[in-house]
Amino acid sequence: MRIAVAGGTGLTGRLVVDTLRADGDEPVVLARSAGVDLTTGAGLEPRLEGVRAVIDVSNIVTTRTKPSVAFFQAATAHLxxxxxxxxxxxxxxxSIVGVDRVDLGYYLGKRRQEELVLGGPVPGTVxxxxxxxxxxxxxxxRTGPLVLAPSLLAQPVALAEVARHLVDLAHGRPLGLAPELAGPEERLLMPDMVRRLKRVVGDRRPVVSVRLPGAVGRAMAGGGLLPTGPGPRGSVTFEQWLATRRPDPR
Known part of the structure; x- marks a missing residue:
């Protein structure tokens, strides 16, 4: 099957592309390096010729509402x-578990993306x-004398398992809002995860837990990003994922 990947050159997108190729599908990358600008729609139509499904993992790095909403509004509408x-x-x-419960600026953009997909002209799955x-x-x-880790409770999942699930969904019928995907371990603290990783790779900087102010910080630290219902669960634990890391050669 010919399947396009929006954001196919990013961390998630590369794994999705690799998974498609391993399955015998034909991935089509939608990214600036392939002559496509999602924010304007330039170059999109020629790349979508013969495409059966699109997997959108495009992204913007921001915590602010305005740029997040602007990016996901434009990219999703053009797509x-x-x-x-x-x-x-x-x-x-x-999208992200808890995006509908935590009012972080970035998440407001993801909410807008979900609204467009679920109410759009192409049958969709989120x-x-x-x-x-x-x-x-x-x-x-991130560089600096300290490692600043957000204070949040997580049920983390391996990115390779996310890519696998996205590809499987693309091959199936549209589901609307799909059951939430999470990892196998409940209630891990992100600062503790970062500390465990730094010991493996040999980073000596201290890790400082940082709680965002107000309701957003309370929600993230209090489990607002944890799944609330049944759904698929990954099998790779954080410890198993750590075993694949290597010490920093520095």
């Missing part, structure tokens, strides 16, 4: 309009997933 014209049968979007194991590595990769 759906071009998909409708191209006859795409299924749009699958990756998969909410919990934080990835890889989020600990992204936190540790």
């Amino acid at each position: 759906l309009a071009a998909e409708e014209r191209a006859g795409v049968a299924h749009h699958v979007a990756l 998969l909410r997933a919990t934080q990835f194991h890889e989020f600990a590595a992204q936190t540790l990769a």
